[in-house]
Amino acid sequence: MNDPTAPLGPLELLWRAVSEGDEYAAVEVLDDALADGWGEEALLLDVIAPVQERVGADWAADRMTVAQEHAATAVNERAMAALAHHRQQAPPGPPRRGRVTVTCVDGEWHAFPARLVAETLRLRGWQVDFLGAQTPTQHLIAHLHHTEADAVLLSGSIPTHLPTAHAAITACQAIGVPVMAGGRAFGPDGRHARALGADHWAADARGAAAALEAGLPLPSTAAVRQAVDDLPHLTDQEYTLVRQTRSQLIKQTLVHLETRFPAVRAYTDTQRERTAEDLAHIVDFLATALYLDDAGLFTDFMTWTADILEVRKVPARSLVAGLALLADQLHDFPRALAMIRQGTAALNDRTARPVPDPGTHA
Template identity: 60%
Template sequence: MSSPPRQHPGALSLGAAREHLWSAVLQGDEGRAAAVVLDALDASADAETVLLDLIAPVQARVGTEWAANRLTVAQEHTATAIHERVIAVLAHRPDRPAETPSGPRVTVACVDGEWHALPARLLAEVLRLRGWRVDFLGAHVPTPHLIAHLHRTGPRAVALSSSIPTHLPTAHMAVTACQAAGVPVIAGGAAFGPDGRYARALGADGWAPDARGAAEVLERGLDRPGPPGVHHTVDDLPHLADQEYTIVAGTTHRLVKQTLADLEDRFEPMRRYTERQRRHTAEDLAHIVEYLATSLYVADEELFTRFILWTADILTARGVPARSLDPALDLLTLQLKDFPRACHTLAHAREALGNRTPPSTIPGPGKPA
């Protein structure tokens, strides 16, 4: 299926629109945000450009500003909610003629546990614009429900979205289940790595860095994985036989509890923490262990290192010394001394942390759920 010709507004007008949209969502002004988007549509006559070159970059800026502690969680949630409603206005504007899509059917869904649905929503709208019949299932779709939907509707492909790397094991189960149902999978979102390395490691049939790229991959077509019901053995993760992932993931609570207790002896400022600060520290430790387990799952220590460096930048932006990570990583290493891959991953992160230069902006790997 060929793509319609694209028209793009001038760089200055699009840049100005981004600034106006940013100002509107920052102030929580939904009406003004909708007006900016509709004005941009009138100027470009191209809804795909408005979705991907106006709304998407502003939403990315929302995440960056939150990470740098320049937006509150409430402001971030407000901006995201405004963008979701503006996309709905764009999709269902009164002057748009009602059309029945005649193209192939596709299912777009977020993996179980993934609540960041906006990237998947953008893809769903782009595919609709290109004539696909889209079933958008939204955030946090349990795999059994996804598979039941595939059996009922028989789509040509599934587009799975995930922003948080700790959802990769769950994504792996979803990919395998979809393929066992005879439906190929394209994976997308920050969780799968900037170059799609984790999508490939988990056996996905395709990957794209953004919605426009995903639409183009789907238009070229994905090979079906085989007859429905045939389970394909995954040989890409032989390292899981050592059980390190299983044991670390299964003992997260114990690891966090012991590390939190031992930190009071190793990190003197913690002895003066309030109950709220201790609770936040426990949450941070839980995220660290979850990312460590995920790194073990995909056998990529860089995944954990990127998260630790991002966490250091987040702590710095919030006035917490990044050096507080050092004793935490040391204590985890002591508890996991019998797990060579875990120890090597922790050591690699410690070395990177020692060489860290704080950046002026914090793009990050995606916020922990």
């Protein structure tokens, strides 16, 4: 049983500072922890990282607004930067191991996980070029030509960017640079990283560091791979056609919703905009599932979306209606129809449940 009179540890104190948007208190927490003997890597991965996970969980549970989540993330990022600046004043670390590039997939704006990896690798003695969020593939390749990096660590949090990640992986490998993938987008077990031909996958920063220290094999540059070489199911063109007709699919589904459900006609402009955004996410995840031929990616997104909607007091049954209308437009796409049926079944089978309480993280 926890002792309420016991002093709070750095994890609890940082959470308090971050959730209150107090940058100075957050930096002070880390300074005090360093003075108490905490190592920088432990602060990065056992304090800062769990606090950020709790920020995301509180947003999902509707305990934080989008603005509050952004503010909390910004404070946590500043705390991580302050920790890095502290290192510049310390004695030199271990000798350099090599040079690596850490970057996010083009379109991926969740840079926090990649920054954690970059700072961890610097602590381990690597020279790190951190390119941040949304790095276009052509600029990544130009950077690699200029720096002759030993490896690229590619971070992705949102699965809809996986086709873009695939292009980045093959482009890096074509010039002889191995790629390690990481982040939630690549699946909890790295299965999407393997499907896209990445040279390695790491579940977290410590795993990435260990893999680099063990050495990544150099990729073959004998031939440039095409997407279909890794994913032969793409020959059916379903992914390509869904992507090409994305705007039409969203527009027509919204029109049919208004026709079949008169209540939708009374939506405000804001409600219509939110509905269109939800439909866009559904189409994007369906397209990505088609790209990878992984129905689970689509069903997981649908049930997650249902959880989020219900926490916000929005009936999740509206998702089933949207899927039915989308299926009507994709009647000539057997893989897409099968995935929509599985998504519908998952929604019908699920029971209303709250987003898990993140309290155990603090």
